[in-house]
Amino acid sequence: MTQISQPDQQFIKVSIWRGAGDKGGYETFDVPDQESQTILDLVSYIQQYIDPSLTYRFACRVGMCGSCAMMVNGVPRWTCRTHVKKITDKAGSLTIAPLRNLPVIKDLVVDMDVFFDKWVRAEAVHHPTRSIEQGVQPVSEDTAERQAANAAIECINCAVCYAACDVVASNPEYLGPAALNRAWSLVNDVRDGGREAILEAVSGTGGCHNCHSQQSCQKYCPNELNPTASIAGLKRETSKFALRNLLNPANKHNQGEPA
Amino acid sequence: MKVSGHQRHGLWFAYISHRLSGLLLALFLPLHFWVLSLALNDRAALDGFLSWTDLWYVKVAEYGLVFLLSLHFFGGLRLMALEWLPWSARQKTYAATALAAGFAVSTSFFLSATFYG
Numbered sequence: 207m208t209q210i211s212q213p214d215q216q217f218i219k220v221s222i223w224r225g226a227g228d229k230g231g232y233e234t235f236d237v238p239d240q241e242s243q244t245i246l247d248l249v250s251y252i253q254q255y256i257d258p259s260l261t262y263r264f265a266c267r268v269g270m271c272g273s274c275a276m277m278v279n280g281v282p283r284w285t286c287r288t289h290v291k292k293i294t295d296k297a298g299s300l301t302i303a304p305l306r307n308l309p310v311i312k313d314l315v316v317d318m319d320v321f322f323d324k325w326v327r328a329e330a331v332h333h334p335t336r337s338i339e340q341g342v343q344p345v346s347e348d349t350a351e352r353q354a355a356n357a358a359i360e361c362i363n364c365a366v367c368y369a370a371c372d373v374v375a376s377n378p379e380y381l382g383p384a385a386l387n388r389a390w391s392l393v394n395d396v397r398d399g400g401r402e403a404i405l406e407a408v409s410g411t412g413g414c415h416n417c418h419s420q421q422s423c424q425k426y427c428p429n430e431l432n433p434t435a436s437i438a439g440l441k442r443e444t445s446k447f448a449l450r451n452l453l454n455p456a457n458k459h460n461q462g463e464p465a
Numbered sequence: 466m467k468v469s470g471h472q473r474h475g476l477w478f479a480y481i482s483h484r485l486s487g488l489l490l491a492l493f494l495p496l497h498f499w500v501l502s503l504a505l506n507d508r509a510a511l512d513g514f515l516s517w518t519d520l521w522y523v524k525v526a527e528y529g530l531v532f533l534l535s536l537h538f539f540g541g542l543r544l545m546a547l548e549w550l551p552w553s554a555r556q557k558t559y560a561a562t563a564l565a566a567g568f569a570v571s572t573s574f575f576l577s578a579t580f581y582g
């Protein structure tokens with residue numbers, strides 16, 4: 207990115223949230239309009255040439271790391287893969303804010319701790335079934351379970367879905383679409399031995415049954431994953447699991463044992 | 466109510482119409498039961514009440530109510546299918562169908578009440 211100062215240069219008005227914690231306000235910058243600019247390019251330009259104190263997060267710039275998500279004109283987006291031309295409103299202006307539903311550290315940087323703590327609370331972590339001596343368990347690609355696991359697997363932990371979800375906004379306990387989506391992947395993974403623990407973790411307070419199926423998560427997920435479908439899957443599995451335990455309490459602790 | 470940027474998509478509108486129609490129907494329900502109770506306790510009052518339904522604006526209000534009811538009914542079927550059947554990628558089509566079915570049912574009701582009622 208180069209600094210531009212030709213006389214006929216066009217500029218974009220970019221309003222950026224500045225502040226820490228709950229306090230702050232929007233500050234407007236004029237950024238040169240360039241070909242093929244992304245939202246992240248605009249933010250970087252401001253930080254490099256106008257105000258070096260502007261704080262934001264990014265790493266890969268190619269949609270792999272999931273660290274650059276922000277609210278752009280009120281919609282959560284991965285900014286490194288979002289072209290300015292695609293989203294400027296009719297007035298040609300842009301508003302960039304930190305991700306919704308997460309505490310702001312400074313400017314465009316949010317604290318992701320709650321987001322990741324909820325993955326752990328949802329038991330969306332690997333529960334190994336084999337030791338290193340036993341080798342890797344073969345996985346058949348053809349089963350319906352594997353296909354369900356694969357469909358949900360390409361998450362980059364960007365929290366775009368978490369920011370889009372109104373249930374997260376109204377219920378701080380709600381585990382959120384990303385954690386539940388990963389939990390669904392693991393429930394369908396033959397290598398994971400934590401099926402019962404996961405189903406229990408996602409049926410409690412803040413679990414999958416809180417989801418209202420608004421589908422904003424799948425609408426905005428940059429990797430085109432569908433957390434709503436995963437959550438619907440969890441709703442069915444947790445209900446079957448609860449019913450089975452009700453009918454046959456002896457079953458309860460025999461589930462999810464390594465094969 | 467202000468709809469913010471991330472909410473501006475069809476399936477969010479499907480969600481909010483299901484919620485709002487449910488809420489409005491719940492508010493209407495006590496009145497509905499009270500009128501029904503007149504059938505047991507006070508026939509004359511019931512007949513007086515029912516004669517109101519000949520007024521055009523009461524008919525339009527009924528049209529609204531039947532629309533809310535059928536929208537909520539078909540929207541509810543959509544949600545039950547979403548949660549209990551294997552996932553289908555045609556969620557927007559189903560939401561649009563629920564809206565169209567709600568409209569068709571309530572309009573047929575309105576037309577028949579207007580011409581044959």
Ligand code: SF4
Nearest residue numbers: 371417418420421423
């Ligand atoms: S479908 Fe569920 S998880 Fe996704 S945005 Fe809506 S309420 Fe949140």
Ligand code: SF4
Nearest residue numbers: 361362364365367427
């Ligand atoms: S599910 Fe999609 S939107 Fe949510 S964290 Fe993963 S990649 Fe991001």
Ligand code: FES
Nearest residue numbers: 267269272274286
């Ligand atoms: S910077 Fe890595 S996803 Fe955008």
